[in-house]
Amino acid sequence: MNVRSQVSMVFHLDKCIGCHTCSIACKNIWTDRRGTEYMWWNNVETKPGTGFPTAWEDQEKYNGGWEVEDGKLQLKSTSKAKTVFNIYHNPSMPTMDDYYEPWTYDYQHLFNAPEGPDQPTAKPISMVTGELINIEAGPNWDDDLGGSPIYAENDPNLASLSPEQRAQLSAVERLVLFYFPRICNHCLNPSCVASCPSGALYKRGEDGIVLVDQKRCRGWRMCVAACPYKKMFYNWNTGKSEKCILCFPRLETGQAPACFHSCVGRIRYLGVLLYDADRIEEVASLPKEKLIEGQRSLILDPNDPEVVAAARQSDVHDSVVDAAQRSPVYQFVKTWKIALPPHLEFRTMPMLFYVPPMSPVMSSQENGTISHVSDNLFHDIDESRIPMKFLASLFGAGDESFVRYALRKQKAVRWYRRAMTVGDVDMPTAERMLREADCSPDEAEAIYRLTALCTFDERFVIPPMHREEAIQMMEDPLTHKQDVGFGFMSGPHRGM
Amino acid sequence: MPITFMQQFHFVVLPYLVMLIFFLGTIFRYRKAPYTYSSLSSQFLENERHFWGLVPFHYGIVTVLAGHVVAFLLPRQILAWNSQPLRLYILEITALVAGLLAIVGLVGSIVRRLTFSKVRTVTNTFDWIVLSLLLFQLLSGVYVAVFHPWGSAWFSAAISPYLWSLVRFNPDLNYIAMLPIGVKVHIIMAYVIIGIAPFTRLVHILVVPNPYLWRRPQVVRWYRAPKEVA
Ligand code: SF4
Numbered sequence: 001m002n003v004r005s006q007v008s009m010v011f012h013l014d015k016c017i018g019c020h021t022c023s024i025a026c027k028n029i030w031t032d033r034r035g036t037e038y039m040w041w042n043n044v045e046t047k048p049g050t051g052f053p054t055a056w057e058d059q060e061k062y063n064g065g066w067e068v069e070d071g072k073l074q075l076k077s078t079s080k081a082k083t084v085f086n087i088y089h090n091p092s093m094p095t096m097d098d099y100y101e102p103w104t105y106d107y108q109h110l111f112n113a114p115e116g117p118d119q120p121t122a123k124p125i126s127m128v129t130g131e132l133i134n135i136e137a138g139p140n141w142d143d144d145l146g147g148s149p150i151y152a153e154n155d156p157n158l159a160s161l162s163p164e165q166r167a168q169l170s171a172v173e174r175l176v177l178f179y180f181p182r183i184c185n186h187c188l189n190p191s192c193v194a195s196c197p198s199g200a201l202y203k204r205g206e207d208g209i210v211l212v213d214q215k216r217c218r219g220w221r222m223c224v225a226a227c228p229y230k231k232m233f234y235n236w237n238t239g240k241s242e243k244c245i246l247c248f249p250r251l252e253t254g255q256a257p258a259c260f261h262s263c264v265g266r267i268r269y270l271g272v273l274l275y276d277a278d279r280i281e282e283v284a285s286l287p288k289e290k291l292i293e294g295q296r297s298l299i300l301d302p303n304d305p306e307v308v309a310a311a312r313q314s315d316v317h318d319s320v321v322d323a324a325q326r327s328p329v330y331q332f333v334k335t336w337k338i339a340l341p342p343h344l345e346f347r348t349m350p351m352l353f354y355v356p357p358m359s360p361v362m363s364s365q366e367n368g369t370i371s372h373v374s375d376n377l378f379h380d381i382d383e384s385r386i387p388m389k390f391l392a393s394l395f396g397a398g399d400e401s402f403v404r405y406a407l408r409k410q411k412a413v414r415w416y417r418r419a420m421t422v423g424d425v426d427m428p429t430a431e432r433m434l435r436e437a438d439c440s441p442d443e444a445e446a447i448y449r450l451t452a453l454c455t456f457d458e459r460f461v462i463p464p465m466h467r468e469e470a471i472q473m474m475e476d477p478l479t480h481k482q483d484v485g486f487g488f489m490s491g492p493h494r495g496m
Numbered sequence: 497m498p499i500t501f502m503q504q505f506h507f508v509v510l511p512y513l514v515m516l517i518f519f520l521g522t523i524f525r526y527r528k529a530p531y532t533y534s535s536l537s538s539q540f541l542e543n544e545r546h547f548w549g550l551v552p553f554h555y556g557i558v559t560v561l562a563g564h565v566v567a568f569l570l571p572r573q574i575l576a577w578n579s580q581p582l583r584l585y586i587l588e589i590t591a592l593v594a595g596l597l598a599i600v601g602l603v604g605s606i607v608r609r610l611t612f613s614k615v616r617t618v619t620n621t622f623d624w625i626v627l628s629l630l631l632f633q634l635l636s637g638v639y640v641a642v643f644h645p646w647g648s649a650w651f652s653a654a655i656s657p658y659l660w661s662l663v664r665f666n667p668d669l670n671y672i673a674m675l676p677i678g679v680k681v682h683i684i685m686a687y688v689i690i691g692i693a694p695f696t697r698l699v700h701i702l703v704v705p706n707p708y709l710w711r712r713p714q715v716v717r718w719y720r721a722p723k724e725v726a
Contacts, residue, residue, distance in 0.1 A: 080708065080709050083705060083708070084705065084709075087705070088550045088551050088553075088554040088555075089539065089546060089547045089550050089551050090539060093539050093540065093543065094540075095539070095540055095541065095542070095543045096540055096541055096614070101614075126614075128541070128614050128617055129613045129614055129616075129617050130617075131613055189714070190714070193713070193714055193715050194713035194714060196708070196715075197705030197708040198703075198705065198708070199707060199708060199711060199715055201715065202715040202716060202717045203714065203715065203716050203717070204716075204717060204718075204719070205716045205717060205718035205719070206718065206719055206720075214531060215530040215531050216530070217534070218533065218534040218700070218703050219534045219535065219536065219537050220537075220705075221537060221539065221540070224540075234537075234540045236538070236540050236541055236618060237618065238536075239534055239535070239536035239537055240531075240534075280714075315720075466719075466720075467719065
């Protein structure tokens, strides 16, 4: 057993209100430079919808992730031989048109326009060329189902639905949507790392954060094509790839990443998972229907004395093991099994898990009442507006049973709490639901607390990163704070 | 014919000078600014013409350059190969086609850079200089190939010994003194391009996917050295 630790994440989709605060927090800190305007390391998509870049989930188009061929795990976009052959032109490279051309407005014109009969307007200008442009797409072009017959229709997850199910999704007055915030998944088997001809991409051994070494990156763009989540971005101005860094400078100083910290819905959880690094390849090559169980089996129980001993053997610091034992992510993923990885069939072993959204399911009830004595108290889950198939395509590697399990448990917890606090459901029914949902009253209480009452420290259990010496070796990050800001290692040019 | 001062300058001083600049410049840049050691790809901004420009250009120019290097390293083998006319024709036609391919690709790239405003934005003055020099060099190369046949023969017989005399620090200009002006211009331009390479995007030629071809798929970096796990 080769125990490693991974800073992992859970996003509770039932709580996301789609406010985009997370995206803005990230953009303001990391991607406000030339060449990065179009990048959204954190973005929030509306589902059903095509997302960012358009239809990123469609790997027939983008060739991201891994596939198993003759029992061997291989990148879909490239191989070593193909990389040499295609080094001058990357055939699976998305272009700016797949994202959008960033723009601003000619605000000066509002001040400089000559006097005339009409109010002057600020026309949109491209942030790439500075020329006037026609805005044809934006980072959230189909937000809240905007223009859904044109955009949401093309959601790749709809492919598995029957025409009736599709019609049901968009029926007038029964229209349904949920939000899907995305950052880099900091995968265990990252295809971006595997594809990099320069070896510039790497996973940090101690915490599993995936980073690009900007000095080694030669701009070959293989990672942009290889990442199935399209969370590798090409900076067209510097010719380097960039990605979400999980705010490692914040983590190293004990703070939650900016998008986590600012999240209004408090949907985000962060904590350590211990896993067995020796089994990654074996698990990533499993048949599709075994992937979810396989990934769960990779994640080790931090309270198991054997695992703790093995962690020590593998040089995982005791304080990290301690953090793993208190990890909210472990609870959601392993103990309760209600958080699921996105598109695990891409086989990168993402370490960001989603609690599938519940609310729209509940609201599918006609007339607002449910028969408390129904033999099957969960029947409405399968008749929900968001077809189970759709959620399974996103979070179950195509298998509905995992999503159904997570939703049933969530619903049972709600009813249990309702029986306790509102009293319009009788306790025996609630307890029967819990039993049927494989959940004990204690577990229900714990899920309720971590979902609804969670404090900052319960949501973010950040392990000590033990980088103090690294910080001391660097120059003082406050040196140039007065003139250019925190962390700058050289002064401003031209006395700015 | 006596060797003039200009000849001394162009064919003795210049090559040594540019080689010095090339080695010092590339090493210095690699040490000082490793961040800049690549070509600024514009494929993200325009994808289709990129293929029709970059692919023929690179495959063409790599073939042509490889030909020059082989003729430099193995002149006798080339001459032996050429002893049968058919084999000579095959070699010459391959080289000519590769050269034309490179020209087509380069012209395509230049037109692309001129027409797409987004791509123009990421093109600087040095890029234009490099593109012009390359175009001139490719045109002069094809001119020489067409009007002074058979290049593969006289390169091996004259240019290769001349270059070797430079390598041995015993420059002998007699080999090339009588060459036509077109060939001489081609040689001088080659030196100029080598000389400016360290200051342009041409440094990307020196970057190879190492150790990608033989490394394991995943790369992990440790802040502290990991303990060996049994
Ligand atoms: S800040 Fe939180 S609630 Fe708001 S969109 Fe982002 S993830 Fe959702």
